[in-house]
Amino acid sequence: xxxxxxxxxxxxxxxxxxxxxxxxxxxxxxxxxxxxxxxxxxxxxxxxxxxxxxxxxxxxxxxxxxxxxxxxxxxxxxxxxxxxxxxxxxxxxxxxxxxxxxxxxxxxxxxxxxxxxxxxxxxxxxxxxxxxxxxxxxxxxxxxxxxxxxxxxxxxxxxxxxxxxxxxxxxxxxxxxxxxxxxxxxxxxxxxxxxxxxxxxxxxxxxxxxxxxxxxxxxxxxxxxxxxxxxxxxxxxxxxxxxxxxxxxxxxxxxxxxxxxxxxxxxxxxxxxxxxxxxxxxxxxxxxxxxxxxxxxxxxxxxxxxxxxxxx
Amino acid sequence: xxxxxxxxxxxxxxxxxxxxxxxxxxxxxxxxxxxxxxxxxxxxxxxxxxxxxxxxxxxxxxxxxxxxxxxxxxxxxxxxxxxxxxxxxxxxxxxxxxxxxxxxxxxxxxxxxxxxxxxxxxxxxxxxxxxxxxxxxxxxxxxxxxxxxxxxxxxxxxxxxxxxxxxxxxxxxxxxxxxxxxxxxxxxxxxxxxxxxxxxxxxxxxxxxxxxxxxxxxxxxxxxxxxxxxxxxxxxxxxxxxxxxxxxxxxxxxxxxxxxxxxxxxxxxxxxxxxxxxxxxxxxxxxxxxxxxxxxxxxxxxxxxxxxxxxx
Amino acid sequence: xxxxxxxxxxxxxxxxxxxxxxxxxxxxxxxxxxxxxxxxxxxxxxxxxxxxxxxxxxxxxxxxxxxxxxxxxxxxxxxxxxxxxxxxxxxxxxxxxxxxxxxxxxxxxxxxxxxxxxxxxxxxxxxxxxxxxxxxxxxxxxxxxxxxxxxxxxxxxxxxxxxxxxxxxxxxxxxxxxxxxxxxxxxxxxxxxxxxxxxxxxxxxxxxxxxxxxxxxxxxxxxxxxxxxxxxxxxxxxxxxxxxxxxxxxxxxxxxxxxxxxxxxxxxxxxxxxxxxxxxxxxxxxxxxxxxxxxxxxxxxxxxxxxxxxxx
Numbered sequence: 001x002x003x004x005x006x007x008x009x010x011x012x013x014x015x016x017x018x019x020x021x022x023x024x025x026x027x028x029x030x031x032x033x034x035x036x037x038x039x040x041x042x043x044x045x046x047x048x049x050x051x052x053x054x055x056x057x058x059x060x061x062x063x064x065x066x067x068x069x070x071x072x073x074x075x076x077x078x079x080x081x082x083x084x085x086x087x088x089x090x091x092x093x094x095x096x097x098x099x100x101x102x103x104x105x106x107x108x109x110x111x112x113x114x115x116x117x118x119x120x121x122x123x124x125x126x127x128x129x130x131x132x133x134x135x136x137x138x139x140x141x142x143x144x145x146x147x148x149x150x151x152x153x154x155x156x157x158x159x160x161x162x163x164x165x166x167x168x169x170x171x172x173x174x175x176x177x178x179x180x181x182x183x184x185x186x187x188x189x190x191x192x193x194x195x196x197x198x199x200x201x202x203x204x205x206x207x208x209x210x211x212x213x214x215x216x217x218x219x220x221x222x223x224x225x226x227x228x229x230x231x232x233x234x235x236x237x238x239x240x241x242x243x244x245x246x247x248x249x250x251x252x253x254x255x256x257x258x259x260x261x262x263x264x265x266x267x268x269x270x271x272x273x274x275x276x277x278x279x280x281x282x283x284x285x286x287x288x289x290x291x292x293x294x295x296x297x298x299x300x301x302x303x304x305x306x307x308x309x310x311x312x
Numbered sequence: 313x314x315x316x317x318x319x320x321x322x323x324x325x326x327x328x329x330x331x332x333x334x335x336x337x338x339x340x341x342x343x344x345x346x347x348x349x350x351x352x353x354x355x356x357x358x359x360x361x362x363x364x365x366x367x368x369x370x371x372x373x374x375x376x377x378x379x380x381x382x383x384x385x386x387x388x389x390x391x392x393x394x395x396x397x398x399x400x401x402x403x404x405x406x407x408x409x410x411x412x413x414x415x416x417x418x419x420x421x422x423x424x425x426x427x428x429x430x431x432x433x434x435x436x437x438x439x440x441x442x443x444x445x446x447x448x449x450x451x452x453x454x455x456x457x458x459x460x461x462x463x464x465x466x467x468x469x470x471x472x473x474x475x476x477x478x479x480x481x482x483x484x485x486x487x488x489x490x491x492x493x494x495x496x497x498x499x500x501x502x503x504x505x506x507x508x509x510x511x512x513x514x515x516x517x518x519x520x521x522x523x524x525x526x527x528x529x530x531x532x533x534x535x536x537x538x539x540x541x542x543x544x545x546x547x548x549x550x551x552x553x554x555x556x557x558x559x560x561x562x563x564x565x566x567x568x569x570x571x572x573x574x575x576x577x578x579x580x581x582x583x584x585x586x587x588x589x590x591x592x593x594x595x596x597x598x599x600x601x602x603x604x605x606x607x608x609x610x611x612x613x614x615x616x617x618x619x620x621x622x623x624x
Numbered sequence: 625x626x627x628x629x630x631x632x633x634x635x636x637x638x639x640x641x642x643x644x645x646x647x648x649x650x651x652x653x654x655x656x657x658x659x660x661x662x663x664x665x666x667x668x669x670x671x672x673x674x675x676x677x678x679x680x681x682x683x684x685x686x687x688x689x690x691x692x693x694x695x696x697x698x699x700x701x702x703x704x705x706x707x708x709x710x711x712x713x714x715x716x717x718x719x720x721x722x723x724x725x726x727x728x729x730x731x732x733x734x735x736x737x738x739x740x741x742x743x744x745x746x747x748x749x750x751x752x753x754x755x756x757x758x759x760x761x762x763x764x765x766x767x768x769x770x771x772x773x774x775x776x777x778x779x780x781x782x783x784x785x786x787x788x789x790x791x792x793x794x795x796x797x798x799x800x801x802x803x804x805x806x807x808x809x810x811x812x813x814x815x816x817x818x819x820x821x822x823x824x825x826x827x828x829x830x831x832x833x834x835x836x837x838x839x840x841x842x843x844x845x846x847x848x849x850x851x852x853x854x855x856x857x858x859x860x861x862x863x864x865x866x867x868x869x870x871x872x873x874x875x876x877x878x879x880x881x882x883x884x885x886x887x888x889x890x891x892x893x894x895x896x897x898x899x900x901x902x903x904x905x906x907x908x909x910x911x912x913x914x915x916x917x918x919x920x921x922x923x924x925x926x927x928x929x930x931x932x933x934x935x936x
Contacts, residue, residue: 072696074675
């Protein structure tokens with residue numbers, strides 16, 4: 001059986017197959033969807049809440065004819081969860097065909113996979129990884145730049161998060177990648193990721209004090225991958241937050257300086273990272289990126305359940 | 313595309329069509345429902361919780377063959393909602409065919425409609441409006457009194473709420489309406505509604521100190537529309553609450569005094585607004601009123617999605 | 625109409641029919657399920673949360689083609705619930721074909737049944753009863769020991785809980801049962817259950833100070849039915865907890881001493897009641913017991929809705 005636990009488990013060939021399937025599922029969806037997952041049950045098991053990821057997987061399941069069991073916050077709601085995590089997973093797996101798991105601790109997706117009798121999909125395990133969100137980022141790059149090899153990426157904002165981590169693991173599988181990490185000290189990219197990139201010969205630079213609305217830092221890149229800087233990091237220094245946020249936001253001037261072929265990505269929703277002008281800019285593809293998430297997650301579900309639309 | 317945002321957007325003709333469809337859907341439901349919404353996804357997006365309204369819309373969707381994504385309390389559960397509300401709506405709308413939205417602030421249904429790529433149905437936006445609840449009230453009146461024109465209505469209890477507001481906007485579309493607003497000062501009808509009614513030539517009176525169990529106030533009306541007086545309004549004066557509640561409850565004597573053709577409506581569940589005798593009184597139609605909600609909401613879903621049962 | 629409210633309502637013949645149906649549904653599920661509940665809506669109405677029971681009933685409904693309305697914690701989420709409980713039940717029953725109700729107070733399942741227009745299934749009402757969990761325990765015993773009559777059972781751990789209560793009511797219907805209740809004073813079996821067992825001539829003993837890892841207490845029994853001792857009972861004496869828990873856990877030595885034909889049951893998830901060796905022991909049937917819950921709940925739904933798979 002196939003669990004989706006972390007970026008490292010994928011080969012470049014796996015990714016190609018998944019992306020081809022994703023784009024064919026887009027066509028199928030446009031024609032009204034399919035019922036290849038009819039009779040299957042996806043269980044959303046969220047120990048910390050998520051609206052976007054949970055709905056995205058559940059919509060993917062419904063669009064392919066499947067059904068859903070769902071908990072929005074298993075840790076609040078379950079007195080039963082006072083026992084062994086593994087027992088709960090095994091119990092839930094007996095009722096499900098696939099479990100999408102989000103947990104607040106690293107490594108819990110693997111712990112779940114060790115005992116589950118159905119595929120586990122990691123929808124975020126603590127600060128560790130969020131591979132399916134990174135997969136849709138990668139699919140977006142692949143699709144809009146005609147491939148990932150040779151890509152130059154500026155990652156801006158909170159780089160300590162699990163999606164950025166998973167994305168770096170994925171990027172390390174490609175050739176000629178160069179990354180600039182642009183973030184305040186508080187949310188900089190973690191050492192283990194830097195070591196992994198070095199070991200896989202990925203060029204990267206770190207910038208912790210950007211100037212001039214990022215103009216010089218983004219004008220040559222193919223991808224600006226920007227995220228919210230959570231206020232939570234600045235609880236003791238809320239004035240700092242306002243000053244900081246301005247330095248890590250893409251300015252209108254930087255937008256104008258960017259290459260015509262470049263793309264701007266964001267996981268949504270935004271705070272103040274992007275200029276008002278960006279919504280009408282054809283290079284801003286964050287809403288399409290979000291929509292691709294649905295196709296990629298449909299492809300993931302078909303793959304782990306080995307059920308494909310007939311007329312593929 | 314058609315959003316359902318506020319009572320004012322309806323014409324009398326829209327209402328007629330919706331009510332005709334509602335009553336035909338009742339027949340269809342009695343015959344086992346329909347699958348005209350098969351493959352469609354309704355997303356329940358509740359920023360404040362609701363059991364009755366959420367279940368009513370979701371049941372309407374299921375009875376017509378559709379599917380559901382649901383959050384019971386988006387504001388508790390979604391760290392992602394720290395960003396722009398509009399981004400979240402746009403993201404969710406990409407996964408849905410229709411969004412039923414409840415929000416704690418006025419005007420958020422309109423803000424959602426401005427960016428959503430699917431119909432938005434306002435299931436309550438702060439203190440502003442709750443048009444679908446008022447629609448089922450209006451449908452109940454229309455059905456049981458053979459039309460709304462010429463109707464005399466006593467509205468009793470909490471008149472500051474959004475359903476009463478929406479209902480007043482609806483009533484202003486009809487001829488010969490007269491309303492008596494009976495409530496404590498704390499929950500009286502708001503000035504903007506009174507101005508709207510004056511502008512539309514609806515006769516109304518206000519009573520803030522009713523006596524004698526409402527006998528004189530209800531004996532001539534066609535409709536008693538009564539609601540709970542929330543304890544929350546009396547937090548500092550809980551003794552006041554008990555005294556007040558008694559004045560705004562329908563007494564057994566008032567029940568006996570009411571016209572034979574009159575009806576008693578209540579959104580349910582009740583606290584102590586109605587006498588024990590009312591449940592066995594044929595004029596008490598609150599349970600049927602609630603059931604009508606299902607038909608009206610089925611009709612709303614068919615209308616905004618432009619999907620109708622075949623044998624209509 | 626048939627509500628499932630408490631263990632006492634069943635006859636031995638009812639149980640036989642339910643268990644026969646459960647085992648046939650297992651076969652049907654293995655062949656891909658059935659659609660006999662298509663078009664039916666199960667409403668999960670949980671006033672206190674539950675993951676295992678809620679998912680088990682919802683999965684049973686989905687596997688038979690039905691649909692679901694669900695609330696994880698009605699008391700948190702429903703401002704509407706400030707009114708009469710009976711009104712809420714009646715309102716929800718109008719939208720549903722069956723309601724599975726969990727409530728924090730004894731007797732609320734009966735109160736619901738008195739007004740609901742669809743079957744009520746009691747999924748736990750306060751400390752009173754949890755008949756469906758006890759039904760799956762009984763089915764497990766019936767299946768693995770070839771019948772319940774003559775069975776010798778050690779019940780270990782928290783015996784004040786509602787499942788143990790329901791199970792005792794069920795066991796009193798059979799012949800030659802003997803029970804040993806093994807628990808600390810804090811969680812001992814309640815007097816009313818003891819009186820019920822005496823009245824029905826069920827032999828039982830009580831042990832509140834077990835020694836030597838339960839060896840002597842379990843070596844002759846057919847069933848070890850063991851549950852978590854909640855830390856909540858020991859809030860003021862957390863050191864006590866650790867000492868106590870050890871006395872009410874099955875030791876590896878006791879496991880070795882048990883009869884070859886015996887079975888070990890546990891509602892899952894476990895804390896520290898069972899030795900590490902038990903998972904690989906063929907007598908440990910708790911995961912199967914949990915799976916049987918799905919079949920038993922499918923059978924319950926078919927029975928209360930009078931809808932059966934065609935090729936039964």
